[in-house]
Amino acid sequence: MTGRLFLVPAATAVSRHTRFVLYLDRGLALRFDDPRAFGRVWLIADPAEVISTLGPDALELDYHQFVQRLAGHRRQIKPLLLDQSVIAGLGNIYVDESLFRAGLHPLRTAATLTDEERRRLYGAVHAVLEQAVRCKGANIAGVFEAGNFPVAVYGRTGLPCDVCGSPIVKQKVGQRGTHLCLRCQPVG
Numbered sequence: 001m002t003g004r005l006f007l008v009p010a011a012t013a014v015s016r017h018t019r020f021v022l023y024l025d026r027g028l029a030l031r032f033d034d035p036r037a038f039g040r041v042w043l044i045a046d047p048a049e050v051i052s053t054l055g056p057d058a059l060e061l062d063y064h065q066f067v068q069r070l071a072g073h074r075r076q077i078k079p080l081l082l083d084q085s086v087i088a089g090l091g092n093i094y095v096d097e098s099l100f101r102a103g104l105h106p107l108r109t110a111a112t113l114t115d116e117e118r119r120r121l122y123g124a125v126h127a128v129l130e131q132a133v134r135c136k137g138a139n140i141a142g143v144f145e146a147g148n149f150p151v152a153v154y155g156r157t158g159l160p161c162d163v164c165g166s167p168i169v170k171q172k173v174g175q176r177g178t179h180l181c182l183r184c185q186p187v188g
């Protein structure tokens with residue numbers, strides 16, 4: 001969910017957010033830093049023990065497969081996209097950013113999306129994730145402080161929407177803080 005991996009010289013001092021250090025050959029160490037302590041580390045013989053519960057990677061789905069993964073769900077689109085057993089790879093930040101770019105309210109249900117809306121969502125998910133990978137993530141204080149992904153809504157409560165100037169609002173959707181522009185993302 002959060003956290004970063006660092007390959008560092010083994011003698012590097014740990015930070016206060018270091019949760020795990022794996023000492024490697026040649027004086028190196030793989031360090032896992034996770035300010036929010038939501039991450040997990042497993043020691044297992046077969047990766048399938050952990051990843052077999054995950055759905056397909058969002059970036060590996062074509063449009064037809066994406067539609068199939070969402071089909072038949074009456075759930076709200078935001079919790080559905082966050083469900084890693086449906087589609088893997090989208091966390092809270094990138095779901096909010098994808099729904100904003102697609103112009104979809106997070107409380108819409110998957111079953112009510114038109115084909116055109118599903119195409120917009122598919123395009124937005126891909127564009128957001130590809131950009132996030134290029135940018136090495138976003139830089140959100142206390143959440144993930146690393147990259148330079150340009151967030152449009154996440155963590156921008158009260159600031160003007162880049163598209164229409166309306167203030168970004170924050171609501172709870174499925175227990176998760178959710179950022180959106182009510183003008184760009186109408187309820188329907």
Ligand SMILES: [Zn+2]
Pocket residue numbers: 161162163164165166181182183184185
């Ligand atoms: Zn807007």
